[in-house]
Amino acid sequence: MQTIAERLQSAYVRIDQATDDAHRPRNSVRLLAVSKTKPVSDITQAYEAGHRLFGENYVQEGVDKIGQLQHLSDIEWHMIGPIQSNKTKLVATHFDWVQSIDRAKIARRLNDQRPDTSPPLNCCIQVNINDETSKSGVHPKQLQELVEIVESLPHLTLRGLMAIPKARMTQEEQEATLHTLEELFSEYRTKLSNFDTLSVGMSDDVEAAIQHGSTMVRIGSAIFGARD
Numbered sequence: 001m002q003t004i005a006e007r008l009q010s011a012y013v014r015i016d017q018a019t020d021d022a023h024r025p026r027n028s029v030r031l032l033a034v035s036k037t038k039p040v041s042d043i044t045q046a047y048e049a050g051h052r053l054f055g056e057n058y059v060q061e062g063v064d065k066i067g068q069l070q071h072l073s074d075i076e077w078h079m080i081g082p083i084q085s086n087k088t089k090l091v092a093t094h095f096d097w098v099q100s101i102d103r104a105k106i107a108r109r110l111n112d113q114r115p116d117t118s119p120p121l122n123c124c125i126q127v128n129i130n131d132e133t134s135k136s137g138v139h140p141k142q143l144q145e146l147v148e149i150v151e152s153l154p155h156l157t158l159r160g161l162m163a164i165p166k167a168r169m170t171q172e173e174q175e176a177t178l179h180t181l182e183e184l185f186s187e188y189r190t191k192l193s194n195f196d197t198l199s200v201g202m203s204d205d206v207e208a209a210i211q212h213g214s215t216m217v218r219i220g221s222a223i224f225g226a227r228d
């Protein structure tokens with residue numbers, strides 16, 4: 001059995017290799033360790049191995065863990081799951097980043113509920129890049145409108161885009177999907193000053209995502225083990 005520290009190390013090696021292959025600087029891709037369903041003791045192990053970026057999918061579970069790990073004050077907590085409007089206050093109060101903004105109502109509530117004592121909430125808009133009914137995210141055609149809304153909200157900082165490409169695509173479909181995302185990202189990156197994050201790439205597509213400009217990959221089970 002490998003330890004969490006060893007699996008984390010393998011993930012970093014994999015990212016370094018992929019950035020080298022893509023002729024990109026090694027520090028241009030960040031690793032989000034997705035700790036959903038895993039106990040705080042697992043997060044502590046990753047923290048002790050030097051890791052600081054953690055992603056949670058479920059609001060209440062994430063808030064509980066953030067509370068229990070308050071003493072590890074340099075953890076950067078990312079909300080990456082779907083957000084219902086009755087949960088926005090918890091998200092706005094406790095998280096550093098929200099990657100799953102998919103509609104104006106959620107953005108406005110997060111803005112209104114972000115405490116004045118906290119820095120602006122870092123946000124990514126989730127794009128439903130393969131137009132899947134089962135997935136949340138804004139359709140690419142509606143992206144511009146949502147970008148303008150988030151940009152206008154003072155307690156939010158628009159950092160970029162997040163996507164979960166369809167599973168089991170052919171290599172051509174995967175390339176086309178990542179290419180579209182890369183184009184959308186670079187279009188806004190040149191226009192908006194804080195727009196620096198393309199969150200795409202999970203266990204199966206880290207290399208392809210990094211080839212296509214990903215700046216943040218999200219890995220869960222390869223670090224913490226399979227979920228029940």
Ligand SMILES: *Cc1c(COP(=O)(O)O)cnc(C)c1O
Nearest residue numbers: 034080202203218219220221222
């Ligand atoms: C669960 C999850 C991940 C990580 O998935 P693994 O298969 O465990 O690596 C990444 N991104 C999102 C949005 C997730 O919900």
